[in-house]
Structure formats: structure tokens, C-alpha cells
Amino acid sequence: MNIRHLEFFVVLAQELHFRRSAERLGITQAPLSLAIQSLEAELGARLFHRTRRTVALTEAGLALLDDARAILARIEHAKESVWETVSGEVGRLRVGFTNASTLSPFFPRLIHAYRTQRPKVNITLLELSSSRQIEAIEQREIDVGLLRMPESAPPTDLVFTPLMEEPLLLAMHARHRLVSAPSIKLNDLRDEPFIAYPRQAGVAVYEKIVALCAKRGFKPQVVQEAQQASTLIGLTATGLGISLVPSTLQTIAVPGVVFRHLDETDTITTLYIVHRHGDANARAMQFVELARGLRDETSYRT
Template sequence: MNIRHLQYFVVLADELHFRRSAERLGITQAPLSLGIQTLEEDLGARLFHRTRREVTLTEAGLALLDDARAILARIEQARESVWEAVSGDVGRLRLGFTNACSLSPFFPKLIHAYRTRRPKVAITLVELSSARQLEAIEQRELDVGLLRAPLSGSPASVVLSPLYTEPLLLAVQSRHRLAKARNVCIADLRDEPFIAYPRKAGVAVHEQTLSLCAKRGFEPKILQEAQQASTLVGLIATGLGMALVPASLRAIAVPGVTFRTLADDDTTTTLYVAHRYGDVNARVTQFVELALSFR
């Protein structure tokens, strides 16, 4: 049974006139008549009574009509589903993000804009460190990531595109002498206690802190570790230590914590959007393009 012949049948059943049906289909009457004859032969039944004056449906034609309409409707629905999937309008997008990234005004603005443009896409947000995101993208557990590039580099299979750069700030207890110092440099932190993310957590800022201190000839004295940004800032308020943090963490307003700009010219951190190299998923392409448009 040919789909085109079913279309011919439904149009002719609506019009009950060969000339009008052919005009509606954009064909001549000859292929329309041939198509109907072929369909009747396939089904082994006459579908229309034909006379010089009129065309009417037979009982077999009446029996076929509802099914034919339903078949064509399902085919059209299938076409639309495929088109939506290819166009990126439906499906799922698994997006990784860092804890600090979620505190930036950029993050809710981007997510809201994407959901507004693609309301039928189910977006799954997964909070992971930068290193864990790179692993998850490479292993196809995530589609896209919002992360900070590790100093050790990223896998060749992952594409990183910069979104924005922000300063690293010194988060320190407000009563500490450095909270009110005229200028603060990383070198001034040589003998100070630090609070940091665990090294194994894969947080890029931790790696960067070690590198910045190493360039000044010392290793930071890490007295306390914290898994979450809010915990880290809260512990700084106790006076246990200080930390280098992205400027977006200023959104965590904890009494007793001061964020100081550093005088060093290499204390910045960049957020990237990451995805697998060669990924042709339309949802990924659209999200990356949207993220880059916000730069």
C-alpha cells in the first residue's frame, strides 16, 4: 500500500470529483485515476462507484476512510517528531555546572533564555566540579558543561569556548589585618592559613590557587577543607583561614567575611562552555551558540 495513493484516496473521498481532486493534489487526472486503481488492486476491493455524472464511496471505501485518515495523521506526526528532534526543539539536554557558576548572574540568565526558546527540551542540571564535568562529557554522561579549564589541560575530545573572565578575590575574615590593608598581593599570604576545596574534588580554582602561590615561591598552608562554596565562605567567617575565590562568590553574603581585590595581574579565572568535539546534536549546538551570544 502506497502512502501517496492513500493521500489520493482521502482527497478524492473529500471532493468526490476527479478534476477538483487532481487540482488540489497538484497533479493531472491520469495519475490520480491510476493511483486509485492501484490502491484498489492492492486491497482487492473497489473503493469508489464511478459514473460520468458522479463519484461515490463504496462500503469498502467508507470502511477505509477513517483508517486512511489516521494513518496519514500518524505519518505526519512522525515527520514532525523527527523534524523537532533534528531542529533541537524536543529531547533532553544534560548540562553540568560548577557551584560558583550558579552564583553568577550569567547562569540564571542563560538557563532562562534557553528554556524560553526551547520549552519542550527537558534540561537536566548536574552540579559537578570542572574536572568531573570534563570526564562526564568525554564519557557521554553530560552533553554540555559550564566549567573552568584545569591548568593540566582538557581532553582532546572536548571543545572549550570562553564565556567570561572574572577576578579571583581574597575572601578573608573582616577582622583580619588584610581585610583593611591598602594593597593585597598573593605574596602577602605566604604565612596565612588557607581553607580550600579538597584536591581530589577536581575544583579548578584549587589547582589555580596552588599554581599562583607556587609562582611566588610558597605552598599555601591548608588547615581546613570544604566541599561547598557556601561552607567555605562560612568557615572563613570563623577566622580559620582565607581563600582565593571567583568574584561570583560575593553573592554568598556571610557576615564577617570581606572580599578583597588582589593587586596581582594574573589573578583571574575564566568560565567556559564545553562540549564533545564533532557533536552534531542540535540541542547542544543551540545551547552553545546561545551561551556564546551572551558574552
């Protein structure tokens, strides 16, 4: 059944006048008459009573009218659904994030802004390590990731866009010997016990710390591991050891823990937003563009 013929039929059923219907459709009366005749021939029933003065629906026409309107409405709905999906207005967006990234003011601002702009999109947030996020994006398990670049990251076709840089801070017990030091460098931590993320967890900050220490000729002496940022700071409060953490972690206020900046130029960690190169997912690309825009509006160093 020709959809265009159904559209002509519904308009004529509303107007019950060939000339007005043709004008409304933007065509002449001849193709309108041919379309109605073709539809009637296909259905094997007269749809209109026609005289020189009047046009009226037949019983068959009345029976078809509701169905025709429903069919056209469903087609229009399908078009709108496809458009909304392609344009990124609806659908699902899977976003990976690291544990520490949630403590940055950038993270909640980005998620809130996206949900405000795309309220019909179902956004799913998945907490994953940086290394695991890279794998998940490549395997299309998630659409975008908020992560720090692992030192051991293999060559990839993914696109890494920097969002913000922040220094690594030294977290230590309030009575630690370095609390009152006028200046602290990584070399001062050579013999210190470290509390760190597990090596096998794929946490980029851990790899960064190991690389920075190796650059200075030593390996951090890890005496305790912790999976979560809050646990890391909590264990530091016990005096068991020191930890190096992104500056956003100082928002975890634990009594007895002091944070100090390092007098170094390379102790910086960068938060990236990552997506697949050439991704046709409109929702993912809109999320990335929003992140870039928010980055440019802030005073974060990038």
C-alpha cells in the same frame, strides 16, 4: 501500501470529483485514476462507485477512510517529531555546572533564556566539578558543561569557549590583619592558613590557586577543606583561615567576612562552556550559541 496512494484516496474521498481532486493534488486525472485502481487491486475491493456524472464511496471506501486519515496523520506526526528533534525543538539536554557558577548572574540568565526559547526541550542540570564534567562530556553522560579549565586538564577534542572572566578575591575575617592593607598580593598570603576545596575534588579553582602560589615559590597551607562555596565562606567567617574565591562568591553575604581584590594581573579565573567537537546534537549547539550571544551582549570581560 503506497502512502501516496492513500493521500490520493483521501483527497478524492473529500472531493468526490476526479478533476477537482487532480487539481488539488497538482497532477492530471490519469495518474490519479491509476493510483486508485492500484490501491483497489491491492486491497481487493472497490473503493468508489464511478459513473460518468458521479463519484461516491463504497462501503469498503467508507471503512478505509478513517484508517487512511489516521495513518496519514501518524506519518505527519512522525515527520514533525523527527524535524523537531533534528532542529533542537524537542528532546533532552544535559547541562553540567560547577557549584560556584550558579552564583554568577550569567548562569540563571542563560538557563532561563534557553528554557524560554526551547520550552519543549527537557533540560537536566547536573552539579559536577570541572574535571568530572570534562569526563562526563567525553563519555556522553552530559551534552555541555559550564566549568573552569583545570590546570591538569589533559589534551582533549572538546571545544572550550570562554564566557566570562572574573578575578579571584581574598576572603578573610573582618578583623584580619590585611583588611586595612593598602595593597594585597599573593606573596602576602605565604604564611596564611587557607580554607580550600579538597584537592581530590577536581575543582579547577583549587588547582588555579595552587599554580599561582607555586609560581611565587610557595604552597598554600590548607588547614580546612570545604566541598561547597557557601561552606567555604562560612568557615572563613570563623577566622580559621583565609580563602581565595571567584568574585561571584561575594554574593554570599556572611557577617564577619570581608572580600578584597588582589593587586595582581594573573589572578583571573575564566568560566567556559564546553561541548564535543563536531557534535550533531542540535540542542547542545543551540545552547552553546545562545551562551555566546548572551556573552557578547554583556559587559563581562572575555
